[in-house]
Amino acid sequence: MDIDDILASVDRHDPTTPESTALDHQLLTRFWVAERGVSELLPWPGPLMDRMMDRVRRQIETIEDLAATSADPLPSTSTTTNLQTTTTNTNTTINLTLSILQTDLSRTQYTLRSLLRQRLSKLTKHSMHYLLRISPPTTQQTQSQSQTAEHDLRPEDSIPTVGQEAPHPPLSAPEVRFLVAHQHLLAKHYGDAFLGSFPPQLRRLDDNAGGTSMVQGPEVREVVFVRCLVEEVRVVVPPGDGVEEEVVGGTAMRMGDVWAVRWEGVRDAWRRGEVEVL
Amino acid sequence: MAFPLPRGIMPPEISFLAEMEMVTILPRQRLEGLELLGGPVEPLIPPRRASLPLWLALLLKRQRRANILPPSWLHPESLSFILDIETQYEEYKDTFSPPPPLPGQPLLHDRGEPAVATPRYTPDGERYYPAPPFLPQNVARDHVPPQELQTLPFHWLEVGNMLLDAASDDLVDPDQTRRLLKELREVRMAKIRSGVDALDAAAMGGGGVALTGVGAIELGEGRRFISGVVDGLRRIGASREQARREELAEEMANGGYDATQDDDDEMEF
Numbered sequence: 001m002d003i004d005d006i007l008a009s010v011d012r013h014d015p016t017t018p019e020s021t022a023l024d025h026q027l028l029t030r031f032w033v034a035e036r037g038v039s040e041l042l043p044w045p046g047p048l049m050d051r052m053m054d055r056v057r058r059q060i061e062t063i064e065d066l067a068a069t070s071a072d073p074l075p076s077t078s079t080t081t082n083l084q085t086t087t088t089n090t091n092t093t094i095n096l097t098l099s100i101l102q103t104d105l106s107r108t109q110y111t112l113r114s115l116l117r118q119r120l121s122k123l124t125k126h127s128m129h130y131l132l133r134i135s136p137p138t139t140q141q142t143q144s145q146s147q148t149a150e151h152d153l154r155p156e157d158s159i160p161t162v163g164q165e166a167p168h169p170p171l172s173a174p175e176v177r178f179l180v181a182h183q184h185l186l187a188k189h190y191g192d193a194f195l196g197s198f199p200p201q202l203r204r205l206d207d208n209a210g211g212t213s214m215v216q217g218p219e220v221r222e223v224v225f226v227r228c229l230v231e232e233v234r235v236v237v238p239p240g241d242g243v244e245e246e247v248v249g250g251t252a253m254r255m256g257d258v259w260a261v262r263w264e265g266v267r268d269a270w271r272r273g274e275v276e277v278l
Numbered sequence: 279m280a281f282p283l284p285r286g287i288m289p290p291e292i293s294f295l296a297e298m299e300m301v302t303i304l305p306r307q308r309l310e311g312l313e314l315l316g317g318p319v320e321p322l323i324p325p326r327r328a329s330l331p332l333w334l335a336l337l338l339k340r341q342r343r344a345n346i347l348p349p350s351w352l353h354p355e356s357l358s359f360i361l362d363i364e365t366q367y368e369e370y371k372d373t374f375s376p377p378p379p380l381p382g383q384p385l386l387h388d389r390g391e392p393a394v395a396t397p398r399y400t401p402d403g404e405r406y407y408p409a410p411p412f413l414p415q416n417v418a419r420d421h422v423p424p425q426e427l428q429t430l431p432f433h434w435l436e437v438g439n440m441l442l443d444a445a446s447d448d449l450v451d452p453d454q455t456r457r458l459l460k461e462l463r464e465v466r467m468a469k470i471r472s473g474v475d476a477l478d479a480a481a482m483g484g485g486g487v488a489l490t491g492v493g494a495i496e497l498g499e500g501r502r503f504i505s506g507v508v509d510g511l512r513r514i515g516a517s518r519e520q521a522r523r524e525e526l527a528e529e530m531a532n533g534g535y536d537a538t539q540d541d542d543d544e545m546e547f
Contacts, residue, residue, distance in 0.1 A: 018313060018317065018318035019317075020401060021313070021314075021315065021316075021317055021318070022316065022317025022318065023398070023400065023401075023406070024401070025315060025316045025317055026406075026408065026412045027400055027406065029295070029298065029411075029412075030409075033287055033295070036283075036285065036286060036287045036291070037285065037286050037287065038285075039285060045402075047401070047402050048400075048401075048402065051401070052315075055315055056315065059315055093309070096309070096341075096343075097309070097310075097312065099337070100312060100314070100319075100334060100337065101312065101314070103333065103334075103337065104314040104315050104316055104334075105315060107294075107315075107316070107333070108315040108316065110294075114281075114291075117280050117281040118280075118281050118283075120280035120281065121280040121281035123280075124280055219509075221512060222285075222505065222509055223480055223481075223504070223505045223508040223509060223512075225286075225489070225497055225501065227409060229380065229395060229407035229409055230395040230407065231392065231393045231394070231395055235485065235486050237523075251479075251485055251486050253486070253488075254393070255380060255382075255383045255393040255395060256377060256379060256380045256383050256393075256490065257488055257490045258377075258488070258489045258490050258491070258492055258497075259480075259486040259487065259488050259489065259490075260477075260480045260486060260487045260489060260504055260505075260508065261480060261485070261486035261487075262480070262485075262486075262512075265486070272405065273397070273404055273405040273406055273407065274405075274407075276407075276409055278494070278497055
């Protein structure tokens with residue numbers, strides 16, 4: 001933690017100021033683009049989304065109030081033509097304001113909807129992978145041991161148990177509930193359709209016989225397009241294939257550069273906010 | 279199916295992002311300041327210029343409530359200058375003309391100066407560096423440093439085309455501008471296509487291919503092709519890469535490969 005971070009913690013923004021609204025809008029937009037561009041599920045930005053949803057709720061109330069005032073006839077209807085023209089004038093201004101506010105609201109709602117649906121799509125595509133990732137490893141082991149003894153094994157039994165009330169990074173709490181319900185339905189369907197007629201030991205959904213796991217995850221080596229936002233970012237090769245340390249690659253991005261690189265090579269830089277996904 | 283679109287933002291979504299760029303307008307009527315979800319909007323008072331997001335400026339323009347002042351790069355002179363850079367200069371034969379600098383980044387002609395990125399902080403205490411579309415790259419300015427005149431912003435094609443469609447009467451010589459935009463687009467498309475040879479570098483771990491100066495819509499069009507080629511090359515080279523990494527792992531297990539490397543070499547000879 002350096003001095004800048006300490007200053008930042010003192011100088012926290014008040015979420016109700018207009019500047020904070022603009023900043024959150026930029027953060028949401030950037031996160032949406034990143035979520036659309038990256039193959040794996042990104043960590044759920046809980047505080048940001050809470051603030052955004054709260055603002056959307058308040059903005060809808062503002063729009064409803066404004067629409068109500070423009071629909072109401074003014075209390076003094078019996079007036080001269082002079083006053084009537086001013087009334088129509090304010091009405092057109094209110095209508096313009098309303099249409100601007102509604103367009104702005106729809107744009108934000110579109111971003112939020114697209115973001116959430118993209119996340120659901122990633123979750124359903126690799127549901128078992130994310131379930132295994134968020135489930136505590138110890139319970140998973142005891143569970144599988146106790147169940148191999150049972151003769152009447154169902155595909156649902158291979159689904160790890162996950163506490164559904166708290167958020168499990170990178171998922172939010174509603175996403176965890178969705179994922180568990182989705183996988184139970186899917187496993188039941190598989191069981192009824194064809195897995196039920198298999199021998200019991202072949203009914204598991206997370207089978208890794210022969211050293212190959214049948215749970216597939218997203219490909220983190222896929223290429224993404226990033227812009228470097230700080231002085232220099234080095235592309236790294238994360239540990240794997242027997243190499244335990246992170247190897248810093250030979251290529252360095254300079255500020256303002258746009259690169260096509262592997263997602264795994266810039267993932268940590270993205271978490272630090274040093275690159276943005278395009 | 280929760281979401282039908284493929285990975286990576288699509289051209290309509292890129293236009294949506296380009297509509298967040300700030301532009302300068304000359305309002306024709308008064309309007310109070312508004313608190314939008316995208317940030318506050320300053321009050322409009324007729325003879326005074328105001329900066330608004332492009333979508334709002336277009337909405338006002340279509341209702342004849344404002345005129346849009348075109349950004350300084352969207353001028354036949356600037357565009358033909360950029361076209362010259364893209365076509366005439368040997369050093370930009372395979373690369374795009376440089377983009378406008380980010381805040382804190384030195385201008386191209388004095389590359390000797392170090393870049394200093396100063397972050398803002400999010401309410402969650404994380405660092406945030408602003409980038410397009412949230413930089414004032416498309417506002418009209420009276421005093422533009424001459425080096426910045428000669429750069430195309432990230433959303434150049436979208437902003438240019440949207441202004442040509444909705445506000446061509448506010449532009450200087452719209453026909454010439456349209457022609458120059460088209461020529462620039464063709465020149466740069468050819469560069470993207472000819473850059474395929476270099477894509478092999480992005481397929482290796484720790485490697486990458488620079489596309490600095492590329493526009494958003496150009497990236498959107500080339501995305502499927504580039505990522506397809508790179509991922510194909512990665513799959514072809516996967517076993518070779520794994521072998522190389524296992525070699526490296528062995529080397530590291532045999533006493534590291536940094537400080538103790540010299541001793542090992544001496545032992546061998």
